[in-house]
Amino acid sequence: MALLPDRRALTALAYQLGPARYYQPAYRFIAADCGIERGSFLDVGTGPGWIAIRVADGRPEVDAVGIDTSEAMLEYAEANKAGRLNVTFRKMDAVNIVYPSGTFAAAVAVQAAHHWTDPAAVFAEVHRVLEDGATFWVYEADPDAEVPADWIARRGPFPPDAWVKRQWRQYGMAADRWAALKATAEASPFGPDIVDETHGFYRRLGCTK
Numbered sequence: 001m002a003l004l005p006d007r008r009a010l011t012a013l014a015y016q017l018g019p020a021r022y023y024q025p026a027y028r029f030i031a032a033d034c035g036i037e038r039g040s041f042l043d044v045g046t047g048p049g050w051i052a053i054r055v056a057d058g059r060p061e062v063d064a065v066g067i068d069t070s071e072a073m074l075e076y077a078e079a080n081k082a083g084r085l086n087v088t089f090r091k092m093d094a095v096n097i098v099y100p101s102g103t104f105a106a107a108v109a110v111q112a113a114h115h116w117t118d119p120a121a122v123f124a125e126v127h128r129v130l131e132d133g134a135t136f137w138v139y140e141a142d143p144d145a146e147v148p149a150d151w152i153a154r155r156g157p158f159p160p161d162a163w164v165k166r167q168w169r170q171y172g173m174a175a176d177r178w179a180a181l182k183a184t185a186e187a188s189p190f191g192p193d194i195v196d197e198t199h200g201f202y203r204r205l206g207c208t209k
């Protein structure tokens with residue numbers, strides 16, 4: 001019998017108590033800029049669910065779906081959803097998205113790509129489930145970014161800049177890995193016209209079908 005919670009449960013708890021709180025402004029900015037007002041939205045690697053929730057908020061014609069492989073994360077996502085009717089969370093791997101081709105009007109993956117063991121398969125699968133003309137935005141924290149004042153919610157001096165930067169260095173994506181991810185996107189069915197830009201403290205790739 002296990003006496004200690006497993007590693008995934010501890011990771012989910014740490015994320016729910018930390019980043020999922022102080023990145024709330026970032027989630028709102030990402031939701032505002034993902035280009036959807038109606039239709040189905042996919043949040044790939046939803047974690048505690050906030051991207052899907054913020055995209056659904058104030059958009060009654062959006063049906064937001066968050067997928068994740070971690071049951072522990074999805075339990076927090078269900079709690080954070082707080083009864084919203086236009087958000088659904090499902091346990092699903094991004095390399096095998098159990099929705100018909102052409103289902104989604106937009107998709108986003110935030111801080112998830114650094115976990116992907118087969119990013120080419122993720123790009124191909126998200127491309128399949130998007131409508132023609134829809135965009136998949138892939139975000140990773142930029143370890144070299146400045147700490148923007150308005151993208152992070154603070155209580156008094158917490159979290160301090162030095163702590164935030166340490167997290168970005170630890171979990172963000174260094175330039176060489178980012179370039180490799182972009183090359184994978186360019187070689188995917190999305191083709192060579194991939195947008196690569198800064199958004200807040202993230203870099204993001206815009207992959208349009």
Ligand SMILES: C[S@@+](CC[C@H](N)C(=O)[O-])C[C@H]1O[C@@H](n2cnc3c(N)ncnc32)[C@H](O)[C@@H]1O
Nearest residue numbers: 045046047068069070073093094110111112115
């Ligand atoms: C660091 S969390 C980010 C959560 C959320 N997007 C956010 O920014 O708050 C990354 C999440 O991606 C999930 N994940 C990693 N690989 C995945 C895959 N292949 N399919 C679905 N989810 C995946 C992990 O389980 C984890 O919950």
